[in-house]
Amino acid sequence: MDFGFLVVQSLSGLASASSLFVIASGLTLVFGVTRIVNFAHGSFYMLGAYMTVTVVPWLLDFDRSPLLFFVGVLVSALVVGALGVVMEVLLLRRLYKVPELFQLLATFGVVLMVQDAVLWIWGPVEIPGPRAPGLRHGVEILGQRFPAYELFLICVGPAVLGLLWLLMHKTRFGILIRAATRDREMVGALGVNQALLFTGTLFLGAFLAGLGGALQIPRVSANSQMDLSIITEAFVVTVIGGMGSVPGAFLAAVLIGQLNAFGVLIFPKITLVLVFLLMAVVLVVKPWGLLGRPEAAAGRAALPEGILATPRFGMWEKVILGVVLAATLAVPLFGDAYTVKVATEVLIFALAAFSLNFLVGNGGIVSFGHAAYFGLGAYAAGLLVTRGGFAMEPALIAAPIAGAAFAALFGFFVVRLTGIYLAMLTLAFAQIAYAVCFQWVEVTGGDNGVVGVWPSGWARSREVFHYLVAACCILGIAALRHVIYAPFGATLRAARDSEQRADAIGVNVRMHRWLAFTLAGAAAGLAGGLYAFSKGSIDPTLLAIPMSIDFLAMLLLGGMQTVMGAVAGAAAFHTIKDFFMPLTDHWRFFLGASIIALVLIFPRGLSGAYGALRRRA
């Protein structure tokens, strides 16, 4: 490795850092002012790329000049900025007062809708972008050739940083944004129309995301997966840099860029683990990121209303429970193969969703990556059976252990944070687990996963397997429910409602949360293990973001305020999804729209409706 090579490697790291910063700066600005973590930021990035691969070739037909290329880039970014305004006016305005979890879910609803819209408009095939005229050559640096466009990108990051600095310090708009980042309400009391300020911020944020996407097209083709991959990276950058801090985002982007550029030389397979280690170290030393600050309590509930009352089952509840249990056990006797399959899956998801509400509703620990433990349980079981030659029984014991082990490892860091930082960190850990399963092809089978995860002989028929799943899941749910009613569960609720007061009466809040996180991980892992056997295969979608969102949507649908709501939510969600998904090509669009509608209209879910009914009766 000679010196020139190291320099070029470092330069290419800077080029990636630059692009990443442009995107992350928009995310962090929007968060600073609106306190909304905008999942759809990745969608704006993707739209920027698609817009550019459409507009720029058309412009270059007139004249292959660098000027027209950059005009096209700028126009695309401006169009995306305008879409940001549309999103702010139509959706975000209604979200400023709702809990963070609902904000995240609603903006993820937008992600789903945009994904389908992009497929509908541009089709499923990747679209390669034109290269930038005038920057297509290579430049000789210390004996190595380096693309001129990358050099240009290296300059873009600092230029955007400088322009943002000027905007933030030398214009009234920027000063108002910075003031609003500290205290929105006071800015309003001084006569500033916050609505306009927020709309302007969204324009700027979406513009930066669009610009980031537009500048990428000479390097990567526009594709419909680029939204989620970039949003995770952007989240990591903003969390490391400190949410709301633009210079922090720059610093973090440079660090990650260099880490990736050199990490790939030393540990080619595990660059993501390095990024994770960096994030873990930063968050342990500086929980609010490199240049971030503790969130000022903005005087609003950060958490959705969780489980408040834990009543014993009344007569009606006992009747309903009896009917549901009987129906569950009767399905294999009366239902056809398809019904049995759906019922088995409902049971599995009920356990997973229940374990998530154990964290969210009971503990106030809003995990955005619960699919990680579900998926790791599935992978543990699946790999033991296929690669390890074990039988189903030990594999099903290993699944919850794997879920618990990883939940304990990740949870160790997660419980050090609260609120939105906690949610971001759980998401980041889930993405790392996803990436490892996706990239470690020799062991995990990569994108294709592993097939042949079959139950032992005695449990191979759908019916017997259903009873096995029913036994595991009902016992699992009953056990978790018992914990909710036990003093341990009450202590978690106390810590959820006031961490300081719980601390003051001698509760070790972190330890309780860590144990809860581990326990929920074990339950999710068991559910994942069962799911692997029910499908007969494992693949990375089991621990991808959409799976985590499905779990959260089940809670949202079922209602987080009641103990059993998650079970009803899982049943309703999975049945509806299984029924409608084959009927439409636009399932994601409808799911996204439904999530948004639930958040806006029906935030207490099915059990909220049931509770209202009971009170009226």
Place this chain on the structure above:
Amino acid sequence: MADPVLEVSGVTAGYGPAEVLFGVDLTLRRGEVAALMGRNGAGKSTTMKAIMGLLPPRAGQVRFAGQDITGWAPFQIARAGLGYVPEDRRIFTDLTVAENLEVGRRAARGGRAAWTVERLYDIFPNLAEMRGRRAAAMSGGEQQMLTIARTLMGNPEAVLLDEPSEGLAPVIVELMAEAVLRMKAEGLAVLLSEQSLDFAAAVSDRAFVIEKGSIRFAGTMAALEADETIRTTYLTV
């Protein structure tokens, strides 16, 4: 007697299930200084927040400069000419002194001489010396001056001043009193909330005494000073 610029009638307000104000009535006349007196938790700050729209009233009416402003957003109320200086100051700590003033800047209405940064630096010379400094690096008294100056930058007709003397050194309290009198001299109406009778008596023309969310006394400052029963029942700790 001057016309009322601010009329509050029957305002109730609270936080969640907790009611704090039970029908507050008070008026502020043009160009006068009135004190809203009461003990901790009596409802002084809540009254100010309800007037400003930060805590929308549940019932009752707030009229300002002849308009019914009940239910308006805070920024609309501020634009109508009502300034607000919160008790916990709430300056923007990341911003410099000059930038804090910029956030408050609004054009003057109705031909009155506008407050400018230069005029405010005249009144508060300390601020002039530290205009480029980050507000986080200021003392409590300096922050209190900044928050008043910031509100004056909006060229209000009337100002709600929430506990201006709270937690300040005696020297600074005197500066605050001077500032209030200066505002009055400029023709501004000021409604200030106060626990200290000394401070209130030094600057106010009239007084309201609030206890458990309703007004128990309304009259001139001299009448309040003369009425020992009211003072001992509602004010002394």
